Amino acid sequence: MGDLFGAYRSVSSEKRDKSFETISAYEEHYMKLLKKYAPEIQEIEQMMRNLREERKRFYLEELPQIQHTMTADNVLSEENKAEWLKQLQENMEHSFQISEALIQHYITKNLEEFERELKSSTYGG
Amino acid sequence: MIHENDYRFCVSEALKIMKSQREKLYRDCIELNPVIYNGLHSYDKSSVRDIYFQMYFSDWLSMHWEIINNILEHHKEYSKSRKKEMILFFAEYFSRLSAEIDNKSKISGVAYPELIKEKNSALREMLIYSEHWEQNCDRLRVQMKKCHEQYIHLLKELEEQENGTF
Numbered sequence: 001m002g003d004l005f006g007a008y009r010s011v012s013s014e015k016r017d018k019s020f021e022t023i024s025a026y027e028e029h030y031m032k033l034l035k036k037y038a039p040e041i042q043e044i045e046q047m048m049r050n051l052r053e054e055r056k057r058f059y060l061e062e063l064p065q066i067q068h069t070m071t072a073d074n075v076l077s078e079e080n081k082a083e084w085l086k087q088l089q090e091n092m093e094h095s096f097q098i099s100e101a102l103i104q105h106y107i108t109k110n111l112e113e114f115e116r117e118l119k120s121s122t123y124g125g
Numbered sequence: 126m127i128h129e130n131d132y133r134f135c136v137s138e139a140l141k142i143m144k145s146q147r148e149k150l151y152r153d154c155i156e157l158n159p160v161i162y163n164g165l166h167s168y169d170k171s172s173v174r175d176i177y178f179q180m181y182f183s184d185w186l187s188m189h190w191e192i193i194n195n196i197l198e199h200h201k202e203y204s205k206s207r208k209k210e211m212i213l214f215f216a217e218y219f220s221r222l223s224a225e226i227d228n229k230s231k232i233s234g235v236a237y238p239e240l241i242k243e244k245n246s247a248l249r250e251m252l253i254y255s256e257h258w259e260q261n262c263d264r265l266r267v268q269m270k271k272c273h274e275q276y277i278h279l280l281k282e283l284e285e286q287e288n289g290t291f
Binding site (some may be wrong): 026047054058062066070071073075077079080081082084087088090091092094095096098099101102103106107109125 | 134143147151154162166167168171175182185218221
């Protein structure tokens with residue numbers, strides 16, 4: 001039967017406005033939008049970097065410090081130490097994952113806004 | 126639907142709270158927080174250790190919700206409907222964290238199942254029946270306080286039992 005709905009999925013070739021002026025206007029608008037959203041993009045990048053560094057610091061620096069503190073405080077039960085470290089890591093990881101989900105939400109909302117603004121100028125502006 | 130600019134504020138505040146509570150967790154480990162270290166030094170019974178650990182994380186979790194509420198209470202410029210949308214936004218992420226931590230309590234069998242159930246019910250109903258968000262918000266804060274008191278009561282009972290054996 002072929003691709004019956006292909007014509008409805010994208011603008012067919014004969015209907016596309018390929019004039020230089022149209023393409024140029026679209027690209028100019030796109031670049032303006034990118035410039036407008038540059039601070040948001042940088043903010044997202046910063047959030048992700050901060051979270052990565054915080055996670056790295058926890059595993060490489062803070063966890064060994066905590067283990068050292070427990071030993072220095074004469075925590076004699078290895079079982080108790082192990083249980084605390086297990087719960088500590090699990091709950092820290094849950095917290096990191098929630099932060100990741102929040103950043104993802106931020107990215108999604110920004111993308112939606114960007115696409116809305118792009119569409120509104122392309123079709124309605 | 127959450128106001129367009131509010132989601133930026135919500136995400137930003139939520140990230141700050143999550144980070145500050147992770148920092149608190151680390152500091153409490155380093156600064157010999159009494160609840161944690163009473164648990165670590167509990168050699169007789171693992172159930173006593175587990176109660177201390179669960180109490181710590183239950184209070185740690187509650188602090189996230191308290192801070193969010195305090196922040197919103199101090200923003201007098203927000204209308205009730207905006208506060209509602211923000212609380213519901215936070216509740217969604219908070220409920221995910223709460224579910225993970227509470228599963229541990231159920232598995233270890235030391236927490237009061239009915240309190241956890243009541244707390245999760247308040248959260249769930251806040252998200253489903255958003256028009257009752259204020260009541261459910263208050264209900265949640267009460268349940269968190271009850272959780273803390275019940276852990277203290279449980280520890281006191283165990284202490285008295287131990288003293289009674291001497």
